[in-house]
Amino acid sequence: MSDFIHNVRFFIHNLIYWLPILWQDRDWDYRFLLNILVHKLNGMSKHIREHGNLVRSEEIADEIGEIAYNIQLVESEVITEVAISEHKGKWGETAWDLIPAVDKDFFHVRMSYPSADTPAKLEQANAELAKLMNEAEEKQEKLLRDTFAKMAEQLLGWWD
Numbered sequence: 001m002s003d004f005i006h007n008v009r010f011f012i013h014n015l016i017y018w019l020p021i022l023w024q025d026r027d028w029d030y031r032f033l034l035n036i037l038v039h040k041l042n043g044m045s046k047h048i049r050e051h052g053n054l055v056r057s058e059e060i061a062d063e064i065g066e067i068a069y070n071i072q073l074v075e076s077e078v079i080t081e082v083a084i085s086e087h088k089g090k091w092g093e094t095a096w097d098l099i100p101a102v103d104k105d106f107f108h109v110r111m112s113y114p115s116a117d118t119p120a121k122l123e124q125a126n127a128e129l130a131k132l133m134n135e136a137e138e139k140q141e142k143l144l145r146d147t148f149a150k151m152a153e154q155l156l157g158w159w160d
Contacts, residue, residue, distance in 0.1 A: 034075035041068035070147040083136040091125045
């Protein structure tokens with residue numbers, strides 16, 4: 001009977017811990033999956049730090065925390081925001097105009113910038129933004145590859 005009560009208490013604790021994440025979870029974007037991973041890894045890191053019984057518990061908690069942090073950098077789009085901020089510093093705030101397409105259900109997007117006052121400058125601004133965004137995406141992919149490789153190397157050693 002005490003196992004049942006313990007299991008119910010653990011379930012309720014888990015339900016409360018996961019409810020905000022599950023409430024926001026959707027199936028259409030990689031960021032939702034990464035958010036779940038970050039939440040799980042942060043919980044594991046905290047648990048191992050507070051209740052770990054290995055000699056390396058602190059080190060393991062730090063390893064898990066570092067992996068969670070790296071995943072969160074991608075999930076929160078920090079790398080992308082830095083690229084956009086750099087572009088905004090040079091060209092100003094991007095304005096997005098939606099132009100109806102031939103099929104009225106669709107639109108074309110036209111971007112403009114305060115500092116791009118000629119067609120040549122507009123083309124340059126768009127090209128620079130595309131380049132910065134591609135570089136940001138490559139950095140994110142590399143960070144994820146490196147992080148998941150590190151996780152694969154360390155994962156089995158996190159447990160006793």
